[in-house]
Amino acid sequence: MSDAMFGTLLLGSATGLVSSMWLAPIMDRWLGARALQVGVAFLAAAWLVPGFMSTPLAFAASLALVGLASGLLDVIMNARVSMLETTHETPLMNANHAMFSVAYGAAALVVAFTREAGLPPAPVFAGFAVLSCLIVSFVWMEVTDVAPDADSVNARYPLWPIVICGAVVLVAFMSEATVEAWSALHLERTLHGGAAEGALGPVMLGLTMAIGRFSGQAVAARWSEITVVIVAAIISACGAVIAAFAPVPLVAYVGFGILGLGVSVIGPMGLALVGQLVAPHLRTEAIGRTAVIGFSGFFFAPVLMGVVSDAFGLRMAFAGVALLLLTAIPLALIIAKLPKWHKKGAGKAPTP
Numbered sequence: 204m205s206d207a208m209f210g211t212l213l214l215g216s217a218t219g220l221v222s223s224m225w226l227a228p229i230m231d232r233w234l235g236a237r238a239l240q241v242g243v244a245f246l247a248a249a250w251l252v253p254g255f256m257s258t259p260l261a262f263a264a265s266l267a268l269v270g271l272a273s274g275l276l277d278v279i280m281n282a283r284v285s286m287l288e289t290t291h292e293t294p295l296m297n298a299n300h301a302m303f304s305v306a307y308g309a310a311a312l313v314v315a316f317t318r319e320a321g322l323p324p325a326p327v328f329a330g331f332a333v334l335s336c337l338i339v340s341f342v343w344m345e346v347t348d349v350a351p352d353a354d355s356v357n358a359r360y361p362l363w364p365i366v367i368c369g370a371v372v373l374v375a376f377m378s379e380a381t382v383e384a385w386s387a388l389h390l391e392r393t394l395h396g397g398a399a400e401g402a403l404g405p406v407m408l409g410l411t412m413a414i415g416r417f418s419g420q421a422v423a424a425r426w427s428e429i430t431v432v433i434v435a436a437i438i439s440a441c442g443a444v445i446a447a448f449a450p451v452p453l454v455a456y457v458g459f460g461i462l463g464l465g466v467s468v469i470g471p472m473g474l475a476l477v478g479q480l481v482a483p484h485l486r487t488e489a490i491g492r493t494a495v496i497g498f499s500g501f502f503f504a505p506v507l508m509g510v511v512s513d514a515f516g517l518r519m520a521f522a523g524v525a526l527l528l529l530t531a532i533p534l535a536l537i538i539a540k541l542p543k544w545h546k547k548g549a550g551k552a553p554t555p
Contacts, residue, residue, distance in 0.1 A: 204259065206388075210509025213384060215263030217501035219270025224495035226271075227278035228488050231346075239283065239342040242276030247335040249273075254325030270501075278494050282487040283344055285478035289486075294423040296471040301416030304467060307383075308409025315402030364480035365489055367538050368473045369496025371432065374531045375470035377500035378439065378462070381524050382408050382446075385508050386459055389446070389517045396452045403452075404459055411460040415467030428472045429539045435472075436531040439465025443528060447521035462524075469531055470497065479543050 204212070231238050249272040252265040284299045310331065317327050386404030390396040415435075422431055439462045446458030474490055474497075481489040511520040 205509075206512045207506075207509040208259070210384075210505035210507075212259055212263045213266065213505035214502060215266035216270035216273075217498070217505070219267040219272075220274040220498040220501055221270075221495055222267075223271045223274025224278060224491050224498065227275050227282075227491050230275055231279050231282065231487060236343055236345050238279045238346075239276070239344055240339045242272070242279055243335055243339050243342060246272040246276050247332040250328045251325075251332055254323070254328040274494070274498060277498075278487075278491045281474050281490050281494065283346075285475070285486055285490055286346075288475065288478065289483065294420065294475065296475040297416045297419040297423055297468055300467070300471040301413045301420070304409050304413035304416055304463075306409075308406050308413060311402055311405040311409055315399045315406065318402060319397075319399045364477050364538075364541055365493050366496070367534060367541070368477035368480070369493040371473035371476075371531055371534050371538070372470050372493060372497030373500045374436075374527055374534070375466055375473065375500075376497045377504040378443070378466050378524050378528055379408075379412075379470070380501050380504040381508050381521070382459060382462060384505055385512070385517065385520070386446070386455075389521065390452050390455055393517050394449065394452045394455060400452050403456065407456045407459045408463040411463030412467035415464040416471065418464075419468035419471070422468075423472070423475075427539075428476055429535045432469055432472050432535040433532050435465045435468045436528050436535075437465070439463075439469070440525040440528040441465075443521055443525035447518045447525070466528065469528075473497065476538055480538075480541055 234241055249268045252268055253262060256262040256265050284295050288295050314327070383405055386408065387401035390404045391398065391401035419431060442458050442461030442465060445461060446455050449455035449458055474493060477489050477493045478486050508520050511523060
């Protein structure tokens with residue numbers, strides 16, 4: 204398949220992701236404390252399907268099922284973390300997303316060895332499914348029902364916090380999706396690396412994003428979320444430029460690493476900020492709809508990268524990622540002007 208066709212087929216995953224954002228609040232209400240458990244089992248089962256597909260259309264359809272399962276689990280997970288942040292008045296979103304990056308980097312490393320060994324994808328996916336199901340018993344989590352209090356019962360739906368924070372998450376996820384899907388091709392095709400060398404691109408992204416998010420957890424306790432987003436956007440844009448114009452794979456690894464360190468905190472900060480800007484009883488729905496905007500990046504990124512790569516090459520495509528990351532700066536400045544939701548007893552709630 205051509206780059207443009209490959210990018211188009213990845214829309215299957217994005218279609219499932221975006222569809223799930225509207226279903227997640229319903230699933231959360233139905234399943235309550237067991238929602239995370241069902242989500243993990245559903246995602247593990249869904250990932251068994253793509254390994255058996257042999258035609259492009261069937262592959263895209265199987266990715267839609269994976270995207271649906273992944274999106275349902277993602278929204279519920281973020282809602283639980285936001286609930287814990289409010290309960291304990293402690294920033295937790297970066298640490299939570301750091302564990303995703305650890306798992307992502309570890310999975311990419313396993314894939315590097317399995318691809319190099321020539322293993323088919325089906326048994327590899329099955330192995331990951333078994334490992335995922337082993338954690339089901341540990342993710343039961345009681346949910347605290349949040350009813351609107353006297354200050355928030357008449358609150359209008361928070362449109363602008365969702366739109367602006369969603370745009371920040373969109374920038375982060377588009378950048379992440381681009382590196383996840385295309386860094387291996389850049390290393391193998393542009394820089395003439397082997398399969399294992401190509402897989403180390405996503406590995407580098409996952410590991411440095413984990414480091415960045417764990418570090419961001421500490422930084423968020425000292426700096427404002429807005430400052431962190433601005434600094435992270437500048438750092439990640441520099442990494443994208445280095446990766447785009449790298450002469451050898453080693454320099455590209457450095458670029459992807461710097462990009463991962465910076466972009467790692469932008470998405471979690473956007474989700475954390477929308478949780479602070481809306482009334483508590485609207486939090487799950489607001490995070491879900493913010494995620495809709497953010498995950499639409501998985502629509503745009505594969506197609507745009509495929510088209511730009513076909514027209515100008517992967518170097519220029521990654522240079523475009525640097526420009527995209529810089530757009531997070533004015534968005535963060537706009538968020539800084541939005542009023543946070545008042546804590547109980549602090550007076551009347553603002554009108555978003």
